[in-house]
Amino acid sequence: MDLEIIHDETATEVGSYFVANYPPFSVWSADHVPRARSVLERVATSPDVPLGLYLHVPFCRKRCKFCYFRVYTDKNARDVDVYLDALVREVELYADLPAVDGRPLAFAYFGGGTPSFLSSGQLERLVAALNRHLPWKNAREVTFECEPGTLKKSKLRTIRSIGVTRLSLGIEHFDDDVLVANGRAHKSAEVYRAFEWARAVDFPQINVDLIAGMLHDTEDKWLDAVEKALALAPDSVTIYQMEVPANTVIARQSSAGRVPVADWPTKRRWVDTAFRRFEEAGYVVSSAYTLVKPSADSPFVYRDALWHGADMIGTGVASFSHLGGVHFQNADQWDDYVDVLLRDGQLPLARACPMSPLEQLTREFLLQLKLGHVDDAYFVGKFGTSALDLFQEPVNRLSRLGYLEQMDDGVRLTRTGLLRVDALLPAFYEPRYREVRYT
Numbered sequence: 001m002d003l004e005i006i007h008d009e010t011a012t013e014v015g016s017y018f019v020a021n022y023p024p025f026s027v028w029s030a031d032h033v034p035r036a037r038s039v040l041e042r043v044a045t046s047p048d049v050p051l052g053l054y055l056h057v058p059f060c061r062k063r064c065k066f067c068y069f070r071v072y073t074d075k076n077a078r079d080v081d082v083y084l085d086a087l088v089r090e091v092e093l094y095a096d097l098p099a100v101d102g103r104p105l106a107f108a109y110f111g112g113g114t115p116s117f118l119s120s121g122q123l124e125r126l127v128a129a130l131n132r133h134l135p136w137k138n139a140r141e142v143t144f145e146c147e148p149g150t151l152k153k154s155k156l157r158t159i160r161s162i163g164v165t166r167l168s169l170g171i172e173h174f175d176d177d178v179l180v181a182n183g184r185a186h187k188s189a190e191v192y193r194a195f196e197w198a199r200a201v202d203f204p205q206i207n208v209d210l211i212a213g214m215l216h217d218t219e220d221k222w223l224d225a226v227e228k229a230l231a232l233a234p235d236s237v238t239i240y241q242m243e244v245p246a247n248t249v250i251a252r253q254s255s256a257g258r259v260p261v262a263d264w265p266t267k268r269r270w271v272d273t274a275f276r277r278f279e280e281a282g283y284v285v286s287s288a289y290t291l292v293k294p295s296a297d298s299p300f301v302y303r304d305a306l307w308h309g310a311d312m313i314g315t316g317v318a319s320f321s322h323l324g325g326v327h328f329q330n331a332d333q334w335d336d337y338v339d340v341l342l343r344d345g346q347l348p349l350a351r352a353c354p355m356s357p358l359e360q361l362t363r364e365f366l367l368q369l370k371l372g373h374v375d376d377a378y379f380v381g382k383f384g385t386s387a388l389d390l391f392q393e394p395v396n397r398l399s400r401l402g403y404l405e406q407m408d409d410g411v412r413l414t415r416t417g418l419l420r421v422d423a424l425l426p427a428f429y430e431p432r433y434r435e436v437r438y439t
Contacts, residue, residue, distance in 0.1 A: 010263050010264065010265065011258055011263050011264075012213070012242065012243070012244060012258075012259055012261050012262065012263055012264060012267075013244075013258060013259065014244050014245070014246055014251040014254060014258075014259060015243075015244070015245065015246065016068075016243065016245045016246075017241075017243040017422050017423070018240075018243060018422050019366060019422045019425045019426075021320070021327065021363065022359065022362055022363040022366050022367075022429070022433075023327075023353055023355070023359055023363075023430075023433055024433055025329075027353065027433070028327060028328075028329060028351040028352060028353040029351055029352070029353070030350060030351050030352075032326075032328075032351070032352035032353055032354055033328065033349045033350070033351065033352045035326055035352055035354045036321075036323075036326050036327075036328035036349055036352040036354075037347075037349065039099060039323055039324040039325070039326045040094075040097045040098070040099045040100070040323065040347075041097065041098055041099070042098055042099055042324070043098045043099065044098075044099050044100075044103060044311070044324070045324075049309070049310060049311055050106035050107070050305045050310040050311065051100065051103045051104070051105055051106060051310070051311045051312070051313070052105060052106055052107040052108065052109065052302060052305060052306070052310055052311070052312040052313070053091070053105055053107075053108045053109070053134060053136065053312070053313050053315065054108075054109045054111060054312055054313070054314040054315065054316075054319060054320075054321075055087065055108070055109065055110050055111070055115075055130075055315050055316060056070075056111055056112065056113060056314070056315065056316025056317060056318065056319045057110060057111070057112045057113045057114065057115040057117065057118060057316065058070055058071045058072050058083075058112060058113040058316065058317055058318075059071065059072055059073075059075055059080060059083075059112070059113050059114060059117040059118070060072070060073050060112070060113055060114045060117060060147070060185070061073065061114070061117065061147070061149065061150065061185040062183055062184070062185040063183060063249070064182055064183045064184055064249075065181075065182050065183040065215065065248060065249040065250045065253075066182060066183075066211075066214070066242065066243075066244060066248050066249075066250055067183075067248060067249075068245040068246075068247050068248050069112070069113065069318075070113075070317050070318035070332055071112065071113045071114075072113075072334070080118070080122065081122070082338060082342070083317075083334075083338065084118075084122060084125070084126050085342060086337065086338045086341040086342050087126070087130075087315055087316055088126065088129040088130060088133075089341045089342060089345070090315045090316075090341055090347065090348070091130050091133050091134050091313075091315055092133045093341075093345070093346075093347055094133075094134065094313050094315070094347070095133040095134045099311075099323055099324060100134070100313065104138055104139075105134060105135070105136045105138075105139045106139060106140055106141075106301065106305060106310065107136075107139050107140060107141045107142070107143070107301045107302045107305060108136040108139055108141075108142045108143070108163075109142075109143045109302050110142075110143065110144045110145060110164075111143075111145050112145055114145070114146070114147045114150060114170075115144055115145050115146065116144070116145070116146040116147055116150040116151055116155065116159070117147070117150055119155075120154060120155050120158040123155075123158055123159065123162060124158060124161075124162070127162040127163075136163060137163065139163070140299070140301045141165050141166055141299060141300075141301035141302060142162075142163045142164045142165050142166070143164070143165070143166040143167075143168060143302055144159050144164040144166070144167055144168065145168045145170060146159075146167060146168065146169050146170065146194070147170050147185060147186055148169055148170070148171065148186045148190040148191045148193070148194035148195075149185050149186035149187070149190045149194075150185075151190075151193075151194045151197065151198075152197070153197040153200065153201065156194075156197050156198055156201045156203075157201055159201075160201050160202070160203060164203065165203070165204045165205060166203070166204070166205040166206075166207060166299075167198055167203045167205070167206050167207070168206075168207040168208075168209065168238070169191070169194060169195065169198070169206065169207065169208045169209065169234075170209045171191050171208050171209055171210060171229070172184060172209060172210060172211045172214065173210065173211065173214060173217070173221070173225050174188045174191065174224065174225045174228040174229070175188070175216075175217075175221045175224070175225060176188055177216050177221075178214050178215065178216045178217050178221060181214070181215040181216040182214045182215050182216075183249065188228075195208075195232050195234075204235075204297055205235045205236065205296065205297060205298050205299075206234050206235050206236075207234060207235065207236045207237065207238060207298075208229055208232065208234045208236075208237050208238070209237075209238045209239075209240070210225060210226075210229055210237065210238070210239045210240070210274070211239075211240045211241075211242050212239060212240070212241050212242060212262070212267045212270040212271050212274070213241060213242035213261050213262030213266065213267040213270065214242050214261060215250065215260060215261055217242075217261070217262060219270070222270045222273075222274075223273065226273065226274045226277050226278075227277070230277060230278060230281055233293075235292065235293050235296040235297075235298045236286070236290060236291065236292040236293065236296075236298045236300075237278060237283070237290065237291050238289050238290050239271050239274055239275075239289055239290075239291075240289055241264070241267040241268065241271060242261050242262065242267060244259045244261065264420075268419040268420060271419055272415065272419055275291065275415075278291045279291070282294070282295070285372065285418075286300065286371070287300075287303070287370050287371050287372065288370045288371075288372065288413075288418050288419070288421045288422075289370075290303075306322070306367070307364065307367035307368050307370070307371070308364060308368070308378075309360065309363075309364055309382075310322075311323045311324065314329075314330070315330075316330065316337075317330060317331065317332060317333070317334060317337040317338075318330055318331070318332035318337075325354065325355050325360055326352060326353070326354045326355065327352060327353040327354075327355065328349050328351065328352035328353075329349070329350055329351050329352070330347075330348045330349060330350060331348040331349075331350045332350065336348060336350075357383065358430070359430075360383070361379060361383045361385060361387065361390070362428060362429070362430070364379075364382075365379065365387050365391065365428060366425045366428055369411075369413065369421060369424075369425065369428075370421055370422075372412065372413045372418050373410060373411065373412040373413065374387065374410045374411050374412075375409060375410045376388045376409055376410040376411075377409060377410075387410075388406070388410065388411070391428055394427040394428050395411060397427070398417065398424060398427065402414060402416055402417070403416060403417030403420070403424055404417050
């Protein structure tokens, strides 16, 4: 890979930018599903490896124009109940497997889609059933994603009562024109109402999400959104740069692969401005996307555990798992997922990817770079290999370009590097993966 091309990024084009995992998803294969089943049948070899649970709730009031997740906007109440039955059955099957049986959950994460799409009654029934098989009462963190327009104070009380410690509000922006243009279901007035209710219900941590460079966004609108988010004084804030994967509404409506959103230099500058404003208010940069109040109890257990090799069971349609050095993914179609669980009583595994020791090391190195720094002693202790020695060539090149700094104990990204970290990560891929699309 010629790293000099990084300097030439300008317009946002259709394609995936964010690096969520390694090896690339497109090299995962159904041929490897037996490896996933095999590792599930083995008792976990290290009791020190944390275990987490991800629950995918794929329902939304509307589909955002930039969304590329497996979500549904056309399901009725009966469909939702059937899906939740399948979700419970899946957790039950996992809980009886040797690799999971008896292990406590370190974290749980309700993602989507829109978990807050569920009614209070549906949530209570779901969690009561789940806790019979894989309880999270002693988990360090339980995260729940919300769309502001789906919330009532009574529902927030229910969400808190099921053990949620971190509420994540998908605000994305405060300008109603921007929200409408991007297909968001809520308006700004609902944001303020939901946030006030959430504070009253007393969640230990409230996170808000923003996206820089959405359709119809401008410099003034973005700066105003940053100030309004800052005025809420959330415990943490997550800020993404807008990307347009191929399977989104915006991509389908665009011509010649060019999309009408802010270019990459603009988005990086806007995020840098947001970071600086939050830093001035006492927040600390926690990763390439997050800032936290150091005075608040604002951990990101889910993130930090996964980026350090934790096991995670991903449940729900199209969900991803990682366990014992093997990645695997569920069936990504509704009928395939539901039927295999409720009709056949089997796990709906569709593809997998066993990792070599080098791939496991590389994966953790890539993901930990998103924190802005990597401690080489961690890799020597865990893998018996110095990551700095292994990646000396790309480290030297990125250092010369001003994206990172080498230290005696590891590397640290500069702010310039942190703001474009996902574009830098392919420099560390094994050669056979460097031209593979990350889809």
